[in-house]
Amino acid sequence: MGKKVALTGNEAAAHAIRQINPDVIAAFPITPSTPIPQTVAQFIADGEMDTELVTVESEHSAMSACIGAAAAGGRVMTATSANGYALMWEMLYIASGMRLPIVMAVVARALSSPLNIHGDHSDIMGGRDTGWIQLISENSQEAYDNIIQAVKIAENKNVMTPALVAQDGFNTSHTIEIWELEEDKKVKEFIGEYQPLYPMLNTDEPVTHGAWAPPNWYFEHKMNQLRGLLDAKDVVEKVGKEFGDVFGRHYGLYETYKLDDAEYVIVAAGSVCGTTKDVIDTLRENGVKAGLLKIRLFRPFPYKELADTLQSAKAIAVLDRVSPAGAQGGPLFTEIRSALYDTQTRAPIVNYTYGLGGRDTQPRHINSVFETLKRIVETGKVEKQFDCLNLRGEWR
C-alpha cells in the first residue's frame, strides 16, 4: 500500500526519481527546481539510490551528459527550470532527434528579463517544438504520478522520445500538499527494466549515434522522429490507464471537470486548474453551468480529442501563462482555436494571459473570466479576444 505524505512538489519529483533509480542523472541547480537534484543527491548519499549523479557546470552540459549516458544505453533523468531549460536548447533537439528517452522534471518558471525566479510557463512553452513529449501537472500528486508514467511512455519502443514533466514553480514545487507515495517495489515493477535499442556500450554490435545527415537524408529522419512523437499519444493513454489499474489514479490525455453540460468553459494547464475547479464548484451551486478542460498532454497535442470535448460550450476562454509574444494569442489559445476550426462549433473563444512571473491568480480573477464568458453569450459580442488577468491597468 502507498502512504499519504505531506511534502512539496519538488520532493514529489525527487521521490519519483528515487524509486525509478535511473542509471545516470546529470543536473545543474536552478531555482525553483534546485531541491529536486538536491534531494536526490541526499538519497544517493544515504544509500537509497545507486544512480550516478554527474554534477556539471551548466544546463547545456547537463543535457549533453544526459545524451551521452542515454546513447550509451542508460536510463537517464534530469531536472531544470527557466533559463536552465533555455540553456539546454540545442541539446533538447539533439536528445529528441537521437530518440533518447530521457525524462526531465521541469519546474516551470519565468524567463528573464526582467529577472524573475517565479512560476509561469515561459520555459516549457518556448520549448514546445523541441520534439519532446510534454506532460503538465496540476499538483504534487500529478507531478509524482506523471514522472513515473513518463518513463514508461518515453521508453515505449514505438515512441523512444524524451519526455518532460512540468509542475508550476512555487505554486506546486514549494507548496506542501498531501499526496500518495506508492511503494518502491510497485513503482519499479510498473516501469520495468529499460531495454535500450542500440546502446553504444554494446561492443558486439557497434553503432554510430549522432552522425550527420545531408540534405538527401535529414528530412526522412525528421519525419521518422515525428512519427515517434505522434505515436506517444496512444501510449500516454494506455500507460495512464495501466497506472490507474495499479495505483488507483487513472489518467487520460486531458482531464475534464464538470465539462459534460458546461456552457462556459475555461481551458487551462497547471496549478491554476485547482483554483478554477473551486470557482466552478461555487458557480455550479448558483446554477451557472461552468466547466474546465485541463490540458495534461501538450505535446503531442491531442487536438481532435480536445476539440471534441468543447462542442457543447457556448463560450470558451483559454488561459495561457505566457506572453503571446506577437502571435494571435498564447500557444494554448492558438492550438485550441485551430483545433476547433475543423469542428461544428463556432462558439466564441477568448484568450487570457495570467500569472506571469509568479503573479497571483485568485478565485476572483477566474470568476471574472466566467463573468466575461456569460456576457459574451448574453450579448453575442466579443469585446476583447485577448486580455490579461490581474494586470495593473487595462490592456489595450
Place this chain on the structure above:
Amino acid sequence: MAEKLLNWDEVLIGGTIKDPGNSKQYETGSWRVERPVWNPDTCIQCMFCWVYCPDSAIKVDENGKMAGIDYTFCKGCGICVEQCPSKPKSLKMILESQAKGKTEEELRKEVFSSEK
C-alpha cells in the same frame, strides 16, 4: 559505392548507423580548397599528423610509418600542418589551383625546393 536512399519509415531510429565504417562512402576530399604537401626528407615520423587528422587521411604503411596523404578524404583543414613539429615543417599547405595538373613528386619539389 551508390548508397540506397531509404524512405522516412525505413530509416533507422534516431539517425543511428548500424554498419560502421560507412563514412568511407563519403569522399570529403571534394571539399578541399587547399591541400597539405608532404616532404619525406625532413619528416621525423612522429605521427602527430596521423593522431590529429580529423579524417584519417594520413596514410600509414605496414611498418606503421607516415606514408603520405590520402587526397580522397583529406578535406584540407590544415591541422596536420599546424601540428607538424619538425624543423622545417614536413607538411605545407598550398592552394588546390597551384596543385592542378601536377604529380605529387612535382609538387614536392616545387614546395620544398629550398629545404633539404
